[in-house]
Amino acid sequence: MRKIIYTLALLLAVHILSAQYNQYLFNRDAPFNYIPTQWADSLLQSMTPDERIGQLFMVATYATNDQQNNKTQIETLIKKYHIGGLIFMQGSQERQVQLINHYQSFSKTPLLVGMDLETGLGFRMKNTVSFPKNMTLGAITDDNLIYKMAREIGRQCRRIGVHVNFAPVLDINNNRANPIIGTRSFGEDRENVVAKGKLFMEGLQDEHILAVGKHFPGHGDTKVDSHHTLPSLYFKLDRLDSLELYPFKMLCNYGIGGIMTAHLQVPEIDKEHPTSLSYQAITEILRYDIGFNGLVFTDALNMGGVANTNKPGDVDLLALLAGNDVLLFSQNVPRAIKKIKEAIQSGKITQTEIDEHVRKILLTKQWVGLNNWTPIPNSNLREDLHSTNNDILQEKLAKASITLIKNQHDFLPLKALDKKRIAAVAIDASIDNPFLKRLSHYTDVDVFAIPRGSSQIIYDKALEKLKHYNTVIVSKHSTNYNIKKKFGATNASIRFLQKLDQKTNTIFSFFGSPYGLSNYNLSKCTAVLVGYEDTNYAQEAMAQAIFGGSAITGKLPLGINQLYPACWGIDTEKVRLGYSLPETEGFIADSLKQIDSIVYDAIKKGALPGAQILLAKDGNIVLNKSYGYHTYKKKQAVKSSDLYDLASLTKVSATLPILMKHYDKDLLTLSTNLSELLPFFENTDKASITLEDLLTHESGLPSWIPLYRILIDTASYDDKLISYRYRAPYTIQIDRKAWINRNFKYKNGLFNAKGGIPVGENLYLSTPLRDMLLDTIKKVTLKPNYKKRYRYSDLGFILTGEYLKASYDFEETLATFYAKLGAKTTGMNMWKKYTLDRFVPTAQENFLRKKLLRGYVHDPNAALLGGVAGHAGLFSNAEDLAKIWQMYLHKGSYGGETYINPNTMELFSKQIHPEISRRGIGFDKPDPDTTKMTAFSKVLPLSTFGHTGFTGTMVWADPENQIIGIILANRVYPNDWNNKMGKMDIRTKIQEAVYRSIQSTEKQITPLLIQPEYINPIAE
Incomplete structure (x- = not known):
């Protein structure tokens, strides 16, 4: 009775606080709820109880050549325990396709394959494409680009046999000390997180890849890593409802197919259990209050946030009882199945409830096309995954992300180049980096580099050389995303920027998290730009932006300080030639090769x-x-x-x-x-x-x-000056049929x-x-x-x-x-x-x-x-x-x-x-x-x-x-x-x-x- 009263009170509170969002609730279902159900219903009816329970498990596997033991274990889990899916962790694309074809060939029920691909295949798989991090995407104002990127990720998922992408991250990153979310978040503005998450979801699901929003109810404001221990959120329900929960409510409304539950301690929701094991969090808030009817995945059950206090098998049962549909990364499937069977026998959970979970899993399998599964072709795999479209997107995304946060006197894009003596200094980089190279294409730029680990003497010598220039472009490379390491803002670079001549117009380009800029005194800088990542694409885009080869439209996804809050950014226009791929501008590359x-x-x-x-x-x-x-x-x-x-x-x-x-x-x-x-x-x-x-x-x-x-001195030669046939003295040929008198003189x-x-x-x-x-x-x-x-x-x-x-x-x-x-x-x-x-x-x-x-x-x-x-x-x-x-x-x-x-x-x-x-x-x-x-x-x-x-x-x-x-x-x-x-x-x-x-x-x-x-x- 006490539990019922508590639950009703909780639901009432959340409903009241959520009243302003009610117009969004229950508008769209998960995509698999709109398809015919005959295949899933028929398959469910033909399954034994053990086969049904097995469908709840998505087990970790690897596509590396040194994992024969794992391969044998997976074969056993498929054949004996009828597991429903696999989550691939690392490996090569060829090996993964081979293994998927192998496992699917003898699985009685097609396997649902998932991966953590937040930035594309490169997030988990070597020699594949990594698109920009979510923080970078959070700076982009062109919605279409993010949708196209997500759709390309979806296409690549389908090509290698993946059906579920555990993305997008819907956590609002409002804690710069967060060790696990950080750049994985779209930022600290809730509306921006929703907008980007929605585009990411739509791109994936338009390719029939199930998008899974994570980490419910919101992992952004934590200080510890749930891979190792259990983070806590000590916030009231009104704060949780208006901030952490907001992106999840909105994406559920927009029709996202999956939600991943996080290992978090949130006393306002459940004083006893982590949210991934909490009935109040998953069933009452996510399912009943928000109205989510898609597939609910646990976060990995081997993570310290739950594994430190729960035995394998026990934690699986707790997760199922809380309302999760899919038990991800189970450490002991046989024991978990035993525990679930005992729970059915004792009445803690009914077979009907099991069947409801399994039916959703089977509907998902049908929606992603597993009802008509055919082996994945391994030929031309690398060519298919490394299409030119990837480079086009990377180029456009990088250009669109560049953010200008300070621009005194409209200094950028650079003008009056004839009056500028320009130097560029790359800190913690080599002299041949793409940024310095591209800058030199726009005008005369003297370039310098200060390698990592350089002594103060090297910095002082650079400062002396820079006194002869009226415009200095300073770029900081080799950044990181760790607050304890100042996000890559080294003491040497901080002093260097501080000591630059006041009379010099300084342009500071930071290739890293905007948080890193809080370590610098930016008051002396004429212009400050954020590149977010130290990639070749970002460096190319930054150089073009400085000279106006591309427009600047990026907005800060998170606040640096009061001067530079989230969503701040100064726009500039494209005023000079830029650089792009032929295909970006509509050329057919193969045809252009005729040149x-x-x-x-x-x-x-x-x-x-x-x-x-x-x-x-x-x-x-x-x-x-x-x-x-x-x-x-x-x-x-x-x-x-x-x-x-x-x-x-x-x-x-x-x-x-x-x-x-x-x-x-x-x-x-x-x-x-x-x-x-x-x-x-x-x-x-x-x-x-x-x-x-x-x-x-x-x-x-x-x-x-x-x-x-x-x-010509006409007295210097006899006869005429030019002859139209070769003969002495006309021996100096000056045209095809003309020879000049060799005796002529000026x-x-x-x-x-x-x-x-x-x-x-x-x-x-x-x-x-x-x-x-x-x-x-x-x-x-x-x-x-x-x-x-x-x-x-x-x-x-x-x-x-x-x-x-x-x-x-x-x-x-x-x-x-x-x-x-x-x-x-x-x-x-x-x-x-x-x-x-x-x-x-x-x-x-x-x-x-x-x-x-x-x-x-x-x-x-x-x-x-x-x-x-x-x-x-x-x-x-x-x-x-x-x-x-x-x-x-x-x-x-x-x-x-x-x-x-x-x-x-x-x-x-x-x-x-x-x-x-x-x-x-x-x-x-x-x-x-x-x-x-x-x-x-x-x-x-x-x-x-x-x-x-x-x-x-x-x-x-x-x-x-x-x-x-x-x-x-x-x-x-x-x-x-x-x-x-x-x-x-x-x-x-x-x-x-x-x-x-x-x-x-x-x-x-x-x-x-x-x-x-x-x-x-x-x-x-």
Whole structure:
């Protein structure tokens, strides 16, 4: 009677306290309650009493090769005691599949297989995927990502024969000293725990994997580990109801299939028994009050929380009497079965009650598909488990979790890179970690590492070096989740952060639990970020977030202190190129591999010795690959950091953006005359040529002028200068069918080896040639009716380049422009910054510089202008060039700064005179008439704009698909007349491979012959 009164009082109290949640109760049942019951009912009726009791047990087993004794024991338990299921603990995926197939083959009733896979298979199984910890997931605001992750875990469970995942953890972690929950919890905010738990549950159960919420009634606010002893919760019912119980009530309402009961001492619920053995906790609260009608699992019965005070077998019976359906990790099944039989005989439990438990177990087996069990295939197992989808999810989850908790003056994402001297210091890490590597892709960053166990002297030396920087990125690695070890916040790192110069803008990135940040004085930091885990994915994501390569949207899953409470986080926008997998942006990876075949075939056939290929989509670089070697000698492989001579890409990547900025500032218009740009042309037939004429190649000017010819001393040789057949003295080949007189000499005093205007390695012009160049152009004859004709010409951009050079230091202006973008390898005369081995050679030039050209511009006119010209002279790697073109694609903005007005960008990139040519203003474009041969494949949208370069380069930007493509090659090696790249349609084939890989069905594409932008006029 006393027990009945106590129970009624308890239920009344919980009901009153739960009134506010009543609208959620009993809305959805466990999923197996919605299926036909014939199979389960029929099987139950055919079972003997012993077989029914056996179904209650889920026994621990191992998939390691050294567990033969365990295998024999399991075989006995299946055959003799009819156990209902197995929980696999450790092992390999192949071995586990073998064992499951083996055990299922002779089990009379199919076995229910469970695992603890809170973060995926890697939680228990070697060489498999581990997704982020729940604390990391708690920071993510994109619900869809967590659902997708859980569904992928569910898919992998099914693939290896697992039916039950003992996840999600629904404990609210509001005790930072908790030794067992910690990062396994979604955090301390109850609504966030519910939201994430629900998504995790739905992902699993949509794959027909039973989700089991744990650890009921809530293990988050404990200080001891229930694996070893019994934790206690001394809270009143109102606190328990509003906090610990809340996620369980909500998930039961949402239809979770299973609940695991925890080994906890909660006197307000049951003064005598742990909650896992408590009738009041399981039957009265979980089943009656909350209304849960799914499957109830004990936590492992070998854990110290219950095993220390109860004998094997006894504890199983107590758990069953409390209301548990499944007895997990029983230590003595035969004795437990004996105890249960005795309890039936004595009336402590009825056969009907046993049958109710068993019926739910059988319904669960039917729901997970065991009524139609077939052996699990072992072939292609690793491939199936390690799909690209895993990497896509890992990448997205890491980016979405990064949390910015402090951002003074909106310092992040980093802006004005040209004004920043940046250093990055990784504490307790190596110099080659992914974080430091990725930071260096965004701009010049000097990187340092302080390995674990370094002395104070090492830290002091680092502090001294950092005084020369105005921005320092400090990252803390090798963290842990132990409060006694300060969560990895070492004393050395705490002092280091404290001692950094106050004048330095410090960005602190902590790869660990937010609790660890409470050990640091963050007041001196300009920005503070949390990465939660020290994985490669987290490090990549953090680096991108700092520079704005990805947006920051994470929120703290738990509070650090009053300044940084739970759910706090500062959002930032994506403002720069990021990095992701091709599949993340919708490419079909296997189809994209066609690019490899195209490039390797081109190398094999001598079209080019090597190349860089870059592809970006939706603001993320998905491919940045290097192929082949610098030369056919195969001594130096091409690296992504190597610089190529961009040739005519200079026109649209150097001259044009500065002209567009002038246009925006009203310093010129498209109708501005050449005589206004360069007064030298006043009172000439070229005075009225407009800027628009020059940029659209409608000026009537010839393709180019061989300026070097003017420099030759005509008295130095007999007969003519060039012959179109090989014969003495025409023995120096300068084109496919052209040879120059070997006796020629340049005018006396023009060149020297000591100094002046650099033309080549150890070769200088003694006198500037600008006036001579302009005078030569002034004298050329214009094409008649040039206003209605298109004729590609270098001279238009040479002239606009000279206008810019006359306005200010063009080379320095470009350097500042590229530095702001973070395009550190892009610029003119980059041999001043990098050693020559960083440059991919162009041609062996025999008539001017008489050397293999490396680091010095290939175009002879640009060389004679000191390497700074409007038509050629730019060097870059593909990655830095992409930053310019992403700025174009983003309508003139990049890195949080607007460089070009969006309207200007639209005007210059569209076809401007359809009746005359395909071209935009400066930019080349696909031709609407697909019968005409251009460098653009007809698969490209007409909105695409780009350009090609004589050395073997190409870039295009596709606004419709948000794609950037870059091809950098030195097809002119070893000489200019190697035109195999054009004949083999390399550039168009690469474009077609790109667009095929984002199409569901491939178009039939006829390859188009690529015409070079200009033909070397030396042979004309």
